[in-house]
Amino acid sequence: ESAEGDVLITRAHAHRTPPRTPPEPVPDGPPVPDATLLSAAIRAIRAGDLASTTPRRHGDQARPATGELPRTSSAETLATMQAAVLTGEALWIGYVNAEGAASQRVIAPIRVEGGFVTAYDHTADEVRTYPLHRVTGVAELAED
Template sequence: AGALGGGVELSVAAERAATLLAPLLPEAVDHVLLQADLTAVAPGPLRRPLSDALAVLADVESKGGATVYRFTPGSVRRALDSGQTATDLHEFLKAHSRTPVPQPLSYLVDDVARRHGHLRVGAASAYVRCDDDTVLGEILADRRSASLGLRRLAPTVLAAQTDPVALLDGLRSMGYAPAAESATGDVLITRADAYRTPARTAPVPVPDGPPAPDSTLLGAAVRAIRAGDRAATAVRKEPAAAAPAASGALPRTSAAETLATVQAAAMTGSAVWIGYVNAEGGASQRVIAPVRVEGGFVTAFDHTADEVRTYPLHRITGVAELADDQV
């Protein structure tokens, strides 16, 4: 209710301000005074529709108590480019001028309109030319040429919206035997075994220094350091029948012992210490908690990498249970 009351008060205040200021502001006019020197004088502020239309047809030359507009070939051409015709411009000037339309202004409009559009500019990716316009007519009539975006520019020239290579392929698929030509009109000779070197791509800019690590990267680094410390300090339980291994050496167990130990760890949810050799031959020691053993692979949480990984059993050189105080 308070907001509604405030809105009503603002509306009343605005209406009162408009009533008080109206006698002090000039009244908008709906006409101009055309001059013989190709100018138009607005004796006051113009109404919005007239102001917008006149801004397209003429250029503002000066402002003040009265605004002066200048008609030029460029401004008249701008009005014609907006879709108006010479007849539309004559009627507009006659309807909004308190003075007769000067003859020089009428001549200017007619002269620019007579030359407007004689030259046409458009976009074309490729063209087809043939001395026999009947062949070009057959191509245009063929439904298979619809995807090429062909348009007749002259009796012997067609413009296309596809690139020259696609145009050549399209015409050949239609049963024609076109030949490519250069910008000078010469036939281009291509070798079947010619290969062009692909264009070089711009190198990726190298930053001045390493990017500042964010909180996610810092957290991952801390977890990796802690996991590495745990893996490095983990004490393994040597099998009773195993020969003593040198300090830091990889455990060596048979394939059957490795499989049995990993399966038991997966069932009990305990962690084990393994020796692992990757595809490049790099050996490492890891502390893993097996989750699933099947198909010659063990899926486990790797405490060293602090993530779940899958290891081929044939790359595990051995396995040992952790000491009781490490479990």
């Protein structure tokens, strides 16, 4: 630089940085997707719309006629979510978003960890992560 702060390049073809090196090829090939998420996505795709049209149950009782999801304690919600991960079953949950709007979702939990559940959401048709403290209730879907 000059005393005035100007950049001085002595040659017209001079570079200020060294040329970039080409990337090295990956010897093992392309990355492999997480097998757990992949198998969960396949299960969810095969389930299709069945979960959204199946009558729901909570324990031995049918769901209330008003269509409201029964409320569950946080311990019961966590235990039901963990059991669904192991069995691969879909669940019906009540959920309150960050703005306080309540909704009902049909999900197939993939993993439960760190206060969050990662699940295939049949309602949104994609894999999403939900904070467990925003789940108001959970029920298993009725068997045919």
